[in-house]
Amino acid sequence: MVVKTKFTKKNLIEILSNYSLGNFIDLKPIAKGSVETNYILKTTKGKFIFRYYDEHRSKESVLFEVNLIKYLRNKDYPCPDIFENRRGKFIGIYNNKPYIIFEFVEGKHIKNPNKSQKHQLIEKVAELHNVTKYYNPINKKYRLNYSIETCRKLARKESKKINSISSKEKLKWYERELSKLDLPMCLPKGICHCDFHFSNILFKNGNFNALIDFDDANYTYTTFDLICLIEPFISSFTWNTWNKFKPTDNIFNLKKAKEIVSE
Numbered sequence: 001m002v003v004k005t006k007f008t009k010k011n012l013i014e015i016l017s018n019y020s021l022g023n024f025i026d027l028k029p030i031a032k033g034s035v036e037t038n039y040i041l042k043t044t045k046g047k048f049i050f051r052y053y054d055e056h057r058s059k060e061s062v063l064f065e066v067n068l069i070k071y072l073r074n075k076d077y078p079c080p081d082i083f084e085n086r087r088g089k090f091i092g093i094y095n096n097k098p099y100i101i102f103e104f105v106e107g108k109h110i111k112n113p114n115k116s117q118k119h120q121l122i123e124k125v126a127e128l129h130n131v132t133k134y135y136n137p138i139n140k141k142y143r144l145n146y147s148i149e150t151c152r153k154l155a156r157k158e159s160k161k162i163n164s165i166s167s168k169e170k171l172k173w174y175e176r177e178l179s180k181l182d183l184p185m186c187l188p189k190g191i192c193h194c195d196f197h198f199s200n201i202l203f204k205n206g207n208f209n210a211l212i213d214f215d216d217a218n219y220t221y222t223t224f225d226l227i228c229l230i231e232p233f234i235s236s237f238t239w240n241t242w243n244k245f246k247p248t249d250n251i252f253n254l255k256k257a258k259e260i261v262s263e
Contacts, residue, residue, distance in 0.1 A: 003029040005037045005054045011094075012041065012050070018085040018092065019101065021045050036215060040104065047104035049080065054097055057215075062098045064139040065214050066090045068132075068191060075131045078124065078210045080105050107202025107209040120208035121201060122229055122263045125193065128211070129222045132191035143218040146192075148178055183221065192225040193217050230257045 013024045022045030030038040030049075037052040053062055070090075072079050081103040082090045092099045110117060137143075144150065152175060159171040193200075194216040202210040237251040245251060 003031065003037050003039070005052050007037075007039065007050075007052070015050075015092065015094065015099070016043065018087070019083060020086065021048060021083060021101065041101070048083070049102035049104055050099065051102060052094065052097065052099045053215075057098065058142055059091060059093070059098050060139045060142040062091055062100065064137055064143050065217065066100065067137060067139065068135075068214060068217060071135060072128075072131065077128065077131055078208070079214070080210060080212055105202055105210045105212065107204040109199050109201065110203050111198045113198070113201075113203070117203060117206070117208065119263055121196065122260060124208055124211060125196075125225050125229060128193060129188075129190045129225065133188070135191060137191070137219055140219040144216075145218045146194075146220040146224055148181055148183065152178055188222050189220060190222045191217055192220050192222060192228075194224065194228065196225075196228055226261070230260050232257045 007027065009024060009027065012027055016022075016024055022043035024041075024043055026042040027050075028040040028042075030040060035055045036057075037054050039050040041048045041050040066082055069079060069082055073081050083101045083103070084090050085092060090100065092101075113121070155171055155174050159167040193211060193214060195213065200211065200213040201208070202212060232252050232254070234251055234253050237245060242251075
């Protein structure tokens with residue numbers, strides 16, 4: 001993901017004047033891992049992450065993220081902290097769009113984590129669900145909280161955008177399948193991170209160090225994150241090989257899925 005909004009030294013000196021984070025030294029764009037614009041910001045007091053929300057995120061939506069992260073930090077959950085400005089605010093506005101300055105957390109993004117590292121991630125996701133079990137976010141209506149109705153609206157919007165016979169037929173099938181779902185009231189809800197891409201997980205010395213980028217986090221059924229963690233298909237069944245399989249072929253690795261649920 002390329003940086004969408006370019007910031008200059010002058011821009012950051014002006015922004016830093018609202019904080020107590022030292023004087024500007026350097027600014028380096030982060031080209032991967034997010035739909036938002038991110039920079040590594042270096043000042044006389046250390047390194048920070050400057051994030052600019054140029055992807056149509058409202059201030060209220062970003063405030064959801066701020067409140068969530070401050071809550072998680074109070075629970076000692078491993079995620080980057082957020083710095084407040086001189087007015088005691090965690091969100092700044094530049095050209096009518098919000099930005100945040102995050103703590104810089106040491107660590108590496110591991111594209112192919114080993115079994116132990118995968119288990120550490122599963123444990124931390126479970127911990128996220130446990131610590132947010134009774135957390136009721138104030139600005140949750142400004143997030144894409146996955147539900148049957150949300151999925152229906154998104155599918156209709158996408159089908160209309162594609163506007164082909166195939167997309168219309170797929171929409172009919174999808175809505176028919178949605179109508180079959182029975183989600184009981186007792187199904188637990190909480191905060192789901194919703195994006196376990198390797199670039200959002202930091203390991204240090206081989207161990208889990210932080211979960212970052214809560215840009216897609218929302219309040220929904222916690223089974224959503226569990227399903228995201230499960231990779232149920234056999235390794236040879238991928239987006240560009242599925243047409244080589246027969247409908248009767250076994251494409252599921254249920255043993256692996258059970259291991260993740262058990263963990």
